[in-house]
Amino acid sequence: MIRFILVALFLFLFLLLGIPVLGIEWIIGRFNKERQDYQSLRIVQWAFRVILRISGVEITVIGEENIPDEPVLYIGNHRSYFDILLTYSRCKRLTGYVAKKEMERYPLLRDWMRRLYCLFLDRSSPREGLKTILQAIEYIKNGISICIFPEGTRNDGEELTMLPFKDGALKIAEKTGCAIIPISMNNTHSIFEAQVPRIKKTHVIIEYGKPIYPGELDKETKKHLGTYCKNIIMDTIKKNQALV
Numbered sequence: 001m002i003r004f005i006l007v008a009l010f011l012f013l014f015l016l017l018g019i020p021v022l023g024i025e026w027i028i029g030r031f032n033k034e035r036q037d038y039q040s041l042r043i044v045q046w047a048f049r050v051i052l053r054i055s056g057v058e059i060t061v062i063g064e065e066n067i068p069d070e071p072v073l074y075i076g077n078h079r080s081y082f083d084i085l086l087t088y089s090r091c092k093r094l095t096g097y098v099a100k101k102e103m104e105r106y107p108l109l110r111d112w113m114r115r116l117y118c119l120f121l122d123r124s125s126p127r128e129g130l131k132t133i134l135q136a137i138e139y140i141k142n143g144i145s146i147c148i149f150p151e152g153t154r155n156d157g158e159e160l161t162m163l164p165f166k167d168g169a170l171k172i173a174e175k176t177g178c179a180i181i182p183i184s185m186n187n188t189h190s191i192f193e194a195q196v197p198r199i200k201k202t203h204v205i206i207e208y209g210k211p212i213y214p215g216e217l218d219k220e221t222k223k224h225l226g227t228y229c230k231n232i233i234m235d236t237i238k239k240n241q242a243l244v
Contacts, residue, residue, distance in 0.1 A: 003199035004192075006054050014047050015108040022111055037094055040115045048089040052082075056201030057191060059086065060243060063208040067181055069093070071145045072211070073173040076183030077162050077233050078149035082191045086206060087147060087183060095145040098136065098169070100153075101128075117144050123152065133171055140176040147183075148172070150226065159189065160241060162234055165226035170214075174225070179211035182229055184236035187244045205240040209233070 021043065029036035052059070074095070076087065084097060096117030104110050104120050113120075119135055122128035136146045150170065151163035173180045186205040194200070209232055214222060221228050 001198055003055055003201075004197050007051050007199060010047075010050060010054060015112075018043075018108065018112065022108075022115070025115065037117075040112070041091070041094060044112060044116060045089045045091070048085040052085055052089065055082070055191060055199045057082070057086070058201075058203045060203070060205050061090070061207075062205070062240070063210075064090070066208045066210050067092075068179055068211055070179070071140045071143050071176075072179045072181045073140070073170070073176075074145065074147035074181050074183055075150050075165075075169065075229060075233075076147070077155065077185055077237060078151050078153070079155050079159075079185070080188035080191055080193050081154075082188050082204075083149070083185055086185065086188065086204065090206075091145065091147075093145050094143070095147055096136070096139055098132065098146065098148040119146075129168065133168060136172045137175050140172060140178050146172055150229070154193070156189075156193065159187075160234075160238055162230060165230045167226040170225050170229065173212075174214045174222075177213070177215050179213055180229060181211060182209035182233050182236070183207070184209065184233045184240065186237050186240045203244055205243050207236050207240055209236065 025036050025040050028039065071093065074087065076083065088095065088097065094117060096119055098119045098121050099113065101120045101122040103113065117139055119132050121132045139146055148169045150165040152166045155161065155163050184207045187202060188204050190200060191202045192199050212229065214225060
């Protein structure tokens with residue numbers, strides 16, 4: 001319970017003390033947008049690393065060299081709120097995450113998310129969902145990577161299971177030709193969700209798969225791209241479970 005209290009306190013102080021920082025970054029952005037973008041990215045990554053340290057999370061990373069130095073579409077299995085902290089803290093390039101629209105309710109948090117090119121997906125409206133995908137496509141074209149969890153929500157089922165993938169998320173790569181980077185994560189559910197509200201010291205495995213370029217796949221695989229990507233992630237989390 002101590003870890004939860006410390007994380008909550010740190011997050012509160014970060015958001016509170018970050019109010020003037022947001023203002024300063026806005027001013028910087030008026031003169032140098034790229035500098036503002038990367039400073040905001042590094043500030044949030046620092047905060048995420050502090051939270052992970054407070055939480056006692058030990059991370060084993062595999063395959064990070066597979067990520068090309070170009071805008072990509074990250075996709076991964078999703079079992080914990082900590083999945084965002086674990087993956088975003090490692091992004092070298094500007095990266096926007098696709099989050100549920102409900103996250104817009106939280107002041108200051110939503111301001112940082114918007115600053116970092118995050119998109120808010122309204123899952124109840126196909127029209128709004130399409131707008132989000134189209135905006136993500138524009139971000140990729142402008143050099144900003146996108147991360148999305150194609151299961152659509154956190155999977156609270158058994159370890160080594162995944163929910164069906166929403167194929168619409170992969171249109172981002174199909175329409176831009178960017179690489180898809182599968183992210184496989186093991187044991188993240190054990191950090192928090194397995195014993196809410198306690199945060200437990202946990203060892204997690206993150207593996208970045210080799211780039212998948214939709215344009216290089218055969219017709220049949222393209223037709224079932226979501227299943228193809230899901231199977232890669234599923235095989236990897238099964239393989240890596242022995243390392244936990």
